[in-house]
């Protein structure tokens with residue numbers, strides 16, 4: 001099975017409600033879709049959103065690097081060599097993690113189809129040629145949290161109530177607006193809903209280390225139980241993360257500080273983070289995400305599988321990874337597709353509010369995608 005062509009398309013899905021973090025506010029899922037064609041007629045799908053404030057990648061930068069750098073490296077190559085092709089992609093040029101992620105996902109979709117295995121079974125191996133774990137007894141369902149966007153308290157209250165009514169039992173509450181307002185909103189949300197759901201916070205880098213310790217102390221003083229605080233300080237402020245981790249019992253999760261294995265090792269060695277949020281758009285795809293989960297498993301560090309605001313092609317790959325590495329990835333933040341008004345991707349992984357059902361179809365199992373707008 002040889003690669004003949006790589007086509008690119010846009011795929012947009014309006015959101016049920018605007019997605020607001022301390023970094024950005026958006027009203028639709030906006031993905032670049034990669035379609036890898038082969039001489040057997042089989043196609044592989046991958047996708048990536050643009051998150052320039054986090055990854056530095058825009059759709060235009062992805063289009064340029066895929067067309068100019070990656071396509072010439074892949075066309076004509078055999079899908080049998082997917083592990084080597086992924087290594088070639090990673091080494092070809094620094095950065096461009098989102099483009100690499102979309103391509104790796106499409107390559108592994110094809111590779112798993114070639115092996116006639118669901119992707120999670122392929123990811124249960126760590127490299128080509130290893131025998132597959134017997135995964136037949138694992139349940140093929142994951143439960144995701146849901147993002148509660150950063151808004152005034154009344155809006156966050158309504159959004160939380162609706163999410164709980166839909167069956168979500170973990171709220172990922174976005175904060176990072178104004179410290180006192182953040183603290184007040186979280187305390188009030190906890191008093192309203194803390195009995196029935198877990199509450200995790202994502203600050204998206206908006207607090208200082210001192211503010212984080214102050215907020216954590218307020219939560220403790222008010223008997224507010226917070227599951228974890230995600231990326232409270234700037235991505236490069238590892239000293240700040242360590243300062244916080246030394247002063248609060250609330251687990252601290254690294255997100256924007258943890259793109260690659262080197263950063264993850266440093267965070268864990270320095271005891272600057274308790275939990276690592278793995279996202280394929282940060283790790284440049286599946287291979288480095290596997291290396292990070294293997295390392296975290298060896299250090300008995302818990303991981304979350306996360307996503308950007310993105311649709312169900314790449315998030316399906318993340319769900320397969322979570323299933324393959326469920327011993328280490330015990331927290332799931334794969335709510336991107338559920339935040340959309342509908343899912344244009346059919347077959348394979350089904351995102352049904354809090355539940356993510358993973359099928360045993362080969363690869364990602366995608367049958368059709370509605371509304372793809374191919375780029376010329």
Ligand SMILES: C[C@H](N)C(=O)N[C@H](CCC(=O)O)C(=O)O
Nearest residue numbers: 051147306307308309333335336
């Ligand atoms: C969508 C997911 N629950 C989430 O919150 N991801 C963000 C980044 C999303 C973005 O800005 O696209 C995160 O964990 O920081």
Ligand SMILES: [Mg+2]
Nearest residue numbers: 202230231255
């Ligand atoms: Mg985050």
